[in-house]
Amino acid sequence: xxxxxxxxxxxxxxxxxxxxxxxxxxxxxxxxxxxxxxxxxxxxxxxxxxxxxxxxxxxxxxxxxxxxxxxxxxxxxxxxxxxxxxxxxxxxxxxxxxxxxxxxxxx
Amino acid sequence: xxxxxxxxxxxxxxxxxxxxxxxxxxxxxxxxxxxxxxxxxxxxxxxxxxxxxxxxxxxxxxxxxxxxxxxxxxxxxxxxxxxxxxxxxxxxxxxxxxxxxxxxxxxxxxxxxxxx
Numbered sequence: 001x002x003x004x005x006x007x008x009x010x011x012x013x014x015x016x017x018x019x020x021x022x023x024x025x026x027x028x029x030x031x032x033x034x035x036x037x038x039x040x041x042x043x044x045x046x047x048x049x050x051x052x053x054x055x056x057x058x059x060x061x062x063x064x065x066x067x068x069x070x071x072x073x074x075x076x077x078x079x080x081x082x083x084x085x086x087x088x089x090x091x092x093x094x095x096x097x098x099x100x101x102x103x104x105x106x107x
Numbered sequence: 108x109x110x111x112x113x114x115x116x117x118x119x120x121x122x123x124x125x126x127x128x129x130x131x132x133x134x135x136x137x138x139x140x141x142x143x144x145x146x147x148x149x150x151x152x153x154x155x156x157x158x159x160x161x162x163x164x165x166x167x168x169x170x171x172x173x174x175x176x177x178x179x180x181x182x183x184x185x186x187x188x189x190x191x192x193x194x195x196x197x198x199x200x201x202x203x204x205x206x207x208x209x210x211x212x213x214x215x216x217x218x219x220x221x222x223x
Contacts, residue, residue, distance in 0.1 A: 034209025043201055043213040044152065055211065087152060089209050095167040096154035096206070 002026050002090050004099040012105040019075040021102045023088035028068045032092035035064055035073045038101075039084040047086075048073065080106050109134040111202050111214035119196075119221050125189040129202030129214060136160055136183045142206040143176060143187045145198040146216075153198075157206030158185055165206075192221045 003026035013019050023033065031051035036044035046055045048064035051071055061076045075082055083106050088099040115127035129141070142157040156166035158176045166174050170189065178185040189196060199218050203210035 032208075036209075043216050045213075046209055046211050049209045049211070089152075089154075091207065091209055094165055095169070098152040098154070100151045 001095055002029060002093055002097055004088055004090055004097050006086075006088060006099040006102050008102060009100065010103040010105070012107050013078050014107045015078055015080060017078045019078050019082075019104065021073045021086055021104075023066075023071045023073070023099050025069045025071075025090055025092075029090045029092035031067050032090055033064075033066070033071050034089045034091065035062070036087045036089065037082075037084050038087065044087060075104075078104075078106065082106070109204055109212040111204065111212060113200060113202050113214045113217040115217065115219070117217065117219055119192050119219060120223050121193055121221055122191055125187070125192050125196060125200075125219055125221075127187045127200055127202075127217060127219070129185050129187075131183045131185075131204075134204070135180075136178060136185065137180050139204055140206040141178070141185045142203045142210050144201045144203055144210070144213075146201070147195070147198040150198075152201075154206075155187065155189075155200075194221050197221045 005024045033051045035048040038044040047058045047062045052064045063074050085101045085103045110132040112130050119125045137160040140157045143155040158164045173190045175188045199216040201216045203213040
């Protein structure tokens with residue numbers, strides 16, 4: 001299985017801050033990676049597909065970069081509604097695997 | 108906007124079978140792949156498997172010996188059966204569109220508790 005790791009595991013930042021989350025794959029996955037936001041008690045919502053393509057309807061504050069084994073999700077200007085847990089998902093090989101999540105809190 | 112809704116039994120006894128159905132609205136199930144994903148309390152998401160309209164399935168080896176995913180195009184539904192459940196199968200179960208790519212639309216999720 002491809003192992004996905006994320007850093008940091010949690011962060012606390014102020015409204016307006018620029019925030020970056022990193023996701024690493026244990027082997028190369030090209031750009032077969034998605035990013036999700038999950039609010040408590042809700043289903044994950046896709047933000048980014050193919051590592052860098054913004055999901056239709058997602059805020060342009062979110063951007064993704066990366067290829068191969070290292071990927072980043074950036075929130076350009078943190079807003080209160082951005083609190084939640086963020087997950088990466090690789091869909092390059094089976095089984096599909098998710099990262100452990102990064103919890104984002106607003107100071 | 109594609110809508111999905113999980114339904115089924117929320118409480119299952121150990122060693123019995125967990126059965127869930129996902130009803131898809133505003134999109135035909137006859138295209139795309141359709142996935143089941145679960146999230147044990149406080150843990151990361153785990154992909155269970157997916158199916159296409161022709162019945163082709165791929166499962167996570169962690170559950171492959173116990174799981175069956177089926178599709179009913181006439182009802183625009185797909186289903187999950189997981190046999191011989193234990194407490195470790197207690198989770199929120201999500202259905203979603205996709206699997207050959209990062210799933211885009213998800214159901215709200217359904218908590219299934221395994222307990223006697």
